[in-house]
Amino acid sequence: MGFDHLRATYFEESGELLESAYAQLSALAEDRADGDTMHALFRAIHSIKGGGGAFGFTRLVGLAHVMETLLDRLRDGALEGTPERMALLLKATDALADLLAAEQRDEAMPAGFEDGLIAALAAVVEAPGAAAPTMAAPAAPAAPAAAAVPEGTGWRIEFRPHAALFRHANEPLLLIRALRALGPLTVSAALDRLPGLEALEPEDAYLAWTLVLAAPLPRAAVEEIFEFVVDDCDLSIDPLVPAVVQDDAPVMAAAAVAAPAGARPEPTAAQSVRVDVAKVDRLVNLVGELVINQAMLLQLGSTVPPEVCPGLVAGLETLSQHLRELQEGVMAIRTQPVKSVFSRMPRLVRELAAQLGKDVRLVVTGEATEIDKTVVEQLADPLTHLLRNALDHGLETPEAREAAGKPRQGTVHLSAEQRGGRILIELSDDGRGIDRARVLARAKERGIVAPDAVLSDGEIDELIFMPGFSTAAAVSSVSGRGVGMDVVRRNIQSLGGRIAVESRFGEGSRFVLSLPLTLAVMDGLVVSVGREAYILPIAAIVESLRPRPQDIDEVVGRGQVLSIRGAYIPLLPLHRAFGVADAVLDPSRGIVVIVETDNAGRVGLLVDDLVGQQQVVVKSMEANYGTIAGIGGATILGNGRVALILDVAGLATLPQAGASARHATAAAVALH
Amino acid sequence: MQTLMQPRQAGTEAPPHTGLAGPPQMGMAAQYITCTLGDAEYGIDILSVREIKGWTETTALPHAAPWVRGVINLRGTIVPILDLRARFGQGMTVPTAMHVVVIIQTATRMAGLLVDAVSDIITVAAEEIRPVPEIGAGVPERLLGGLIPREGGMVSLVSLDNLITMPDAEAASGLLS
Known part of the structure; x- marks a missing residue:
């Protein structure tokens, strides 16, 4: 095992230990502490210190050491855990995290960064009010223990x-x-x-x-x-x-x-094994290959007359079931509680609230909800952004809140839960909500919507996700650069997720992120266009139908629209979007699959035919090729051929298709 | 240009090879697989060659450059296939079952090169490799890494790293329209 490897392991473990330290600190702050809480906190800081010493991170060790001394006093009951002391520990833990992060980047925090904290911690430990009669200088590691009151004879x-x-x-x-x-x-x-x-x-x-x-x-x-x-x-x-x-x-x-x-109680934490992600990914890939193989066998099996091999169909069915279970089991290895990203948020809120002069309480629930590791990692940025937004734009200052008859302290609620095959993450605040009149005015000013457009409340709320939209009157370091919500939406979409907003003016906003459990496998509908087969994510499909000729109308210069139950939906012929030859051109002879997009509402995709529904293993196109507009990835069909997976959100924004789709939406809105 | 920043997908079996694009050092010899496009012979660094397989139908990619024939499934990995003839601006290959795809692996990517046939493995000393003249024979110069004079002809060394850098999809669709 090389030194770099050991270092990497240390940082990884320290990250987990810090997480645990934060969890214990919040348990202490919320009076949820039990006998083991303080011990666990002490152990976490102690372990970070121990490892840090081995790598020569002296500043980190120095800070951890005084923290440990204070914790030791608290643990002995020699000092009481007052809110001020807890706040100090929280600050010190933040600083410890910063020092760790700096070491990991091979940088140094500014000199004297932690000195104030160390002095403050030492002052608490050495305060005359402390119960212990003698106190050791924090510089000598074993001293505080040795100096405490002897108990018994041994x-x-x-x-x-x-x-x-x-x-x-x-x-x-x-x-x-x-x-x-x-x-x-x-x-x-x-x-x-x-x-x-x-x-x-x-x-x-x-x-x-x-x-x-x-x-x-x-x-x-x-x-x-x-x-x-x-x-x-x-x-x-x-x-x-x-x-x-x-x-x-x-x-x-x-x-x-x-x-x-x-006599400590048995730890309640689940037993775990540390496994290299690459090994798990290999397993995931192999299972993926098996799924493809099984699809192929099913296809072959259906061609064999039942009387030739009576048990075949039943056997294949059992295989499918076991494979699905195997797959779920393997995917579960890749999942991780959202806690690892949620636990970073309290600090962000603390710091931002101080910076913005707001009084904010963050309530976090459902941290144990598990989701694919990749998704967890990529959630941090969008969540951070949403949280910044909520604090900067959403919540009012304590004075403004009082004037509006609300409690001075604003509440932000962050929650996660599993619902069906998806994970819902909600971020709600009880701030001022979306000022629709202002949003609409700003959108018109920026030319995002036509000056005479009439939009529903929901459509106005959607505008905040448009590129280049920001209503912050003054550009601040917190938010308001106008690169915000559209990037958040793109991030979430690249994870196969959706984001929606609900808001009541004056009462608050609620952002709901809906994410797939895993990125590696999804349910898809295989459609054919000319000689090509494409996969449509089932999650995006609303319905599919064969339109009657009279339901298709041409909007001059803006392509065709489909009239369905009184509404008009823009039609996007896939053969035109992807330049496929020999496809069905007449919508009334093909199939229209209506999909829900986040940015362009509903769009009807014209395909030749529906081939079937199946689970597909998502393979990256980026690895060996690059990104393609309108394509989210690729998969391998039962016959061994590659089929492209459509990126529904990306499709609607394709240059030519997008323009017509957006205009047609505007037209449909006007027709309401 | 679209750069090669995407990390390779985990699980592709090959150890990443550093893709020797340039000619070997003075005094060193290197081996090349030679393949043909019509009468012309091209050399591909043998260390970059993963395998050689027969032509199979590809899945077309939308908005792709004309020389991108599509992608194939190589034991679970999605590999783009480039038409070397078209890449050199000499028209599209009309592939048959007799045509050959050379699968190459560079530091960042895996790709297949569609050629007419694979003919030989040659060992070439660094001194034997001549620079490509400024005015090439229709082939964009940067796609070639050098020329090797041989009995009865010449072998052009293919610069793989430059070859498989994919032009931007928009630029490509601009070329198409």
Whole structure:
């Protein structure tokens, strides 16, 4: 394992540890903390510090160290976790994240960046109000523990490793040696679990130890040694019967309270294996190949008369079912809770709120909802943007809110939930909502809509997603550069998702992102155009029909429209969009598939025929070729041929088709 | 120009090869696979060649340059097929089952080159490679990396990296219309 690899692993793990630290901090802030919360927080910071030391990140270690000292005091109950101290810890964690990010980029934060925080933390630890009579200087790592009040005369430690201890790269001998370094140690091993030689698994841990440490140390000093194995063993740390000390009753009481924490409950976190994403992707690809293969077999199977091979159809059916399950199972490996991106948002809100002078509460729900790893990673940017927007444009200042009869504190709600095959992510605020009159005026001013256009509320709300649209009166560093919402929409669409907005003026806005569970496989409708076959994402299809000749009208210079139940839908002949020869030209002899696009409403795609519905494995076109307007990717059909997957949103904006589609929409609107 | 910034899809089996586009260093020899377009012979760096297969029907790509014949499925990977003759501006190849596709892998991409036939493997010392004259024979010069004089003719070395850089789709459709 190379050094770079170790470094990468450290940053990856530190990211997770920071996430955990933030989660614990918010649990503490919201009074959801239990006995383990503070321990978990301490462990997270401690682990970041430990690894950082190994890589020589001294500034990071310096900050982590004072944090740890404060946490230690809080954990002992020597200091109380007041809101101010929690806020300080939160700030320090932010700074720690910044230092980590800088190290990862091989950059340095400005000199003195963390000094103020370190001083503030040290001041809290050394405050005269602190319960501990003596206090060590934060510079000496082992000092605070050693300086705390001794408890009893020593400790009896029952240490029973779980079988997997060695496999998790832990070594009891090192722990015992570390204990011995603290004071006189009596060790006795329990061999009761040792099996016969024939049943012995060389990598399992069988022995258990009773360790008697005859040194008057604080519990934390002993616990620290077992910090990294607590999840891999049954551990109990009990004070030796105090033969002498009886004069300090409060200290003993504190020890008694702390005792249950020593026998820590089994961690509730799920067991996990760290696997290289490339390995998972290989598996996903292989399953994809199997799906193609199975489609091919099904096709072949249907050509065999049932009497020739009676069991064939049933066998193929079973194969399909198992394959679908296998596929779901493999895809599930790739999924990740949205927590990893949601957890970055509270900090963003804190910083932005301070910058904008607004009072904001962020409520996050459904963080455990799982979604494809790639989607999670690419959600960060759009979500950040939406959140910035909500804080900058949506929420009012506390004064304005009061004047409007709302609570001074604005609320932003971020939630995720799975609904069917999709994940819905919602971001709502109770701010001022979309000012439709202003939006429409701005759109007319910018020439985005015709000056005399009459638009419905929904259509006006949609305008905020148009390129070059921004209503921020003054351009600020937060938002208002006018590259916002259209980019957000493109990002979401490139993930196969949709974004919609609902708003009530004066009451707030709600953005709903609907995303596919996975990017790798989707349900598609195979359509034929000339000699070519194309795949339409089922999710985008509204209906398909064969129009009657009288339903087709020509709008002069703007192409054909289809009249359906009193509405007019622009027709987009695929053969023209893609230059396919020998296709059906007369709409009344082909099939029109009506699709829902986010930017151009409904569009009717003219194809020759519908071939069938099937699951397709999405392959990248970009890898070896590049992006093609109107094409989202490619897949391989049962016959081994490549078929292109249509990008419905992109289709509607194709140069010639888009122009006619947009104009036709305007025409349809005017006809209402 | 559309650059080669897209990362390669994970799962393509080949280790990425650094796509030696230029001629070998002085004093070193390199091997080339030679293939024919009509009477002309072209050399392709053997280290970039993944495999050689017969012509199969392609799936056409919309808005593509005329020399992009479409894409094929190469064991699960989508590979674009370029008509080398058309790329050199010498008209479209009319492919038959006898035509050959040379699959190449450069640092960034995989592509197939449609040629008439594959003829030989030659070993060439760096000194033998002559620069391409400024006024080429109709072939845009930057597509060729050098010329090798041979008995009874000449082999033109194909500069793969320049060859498979795809012109912008819009520029291509502009060419078409």
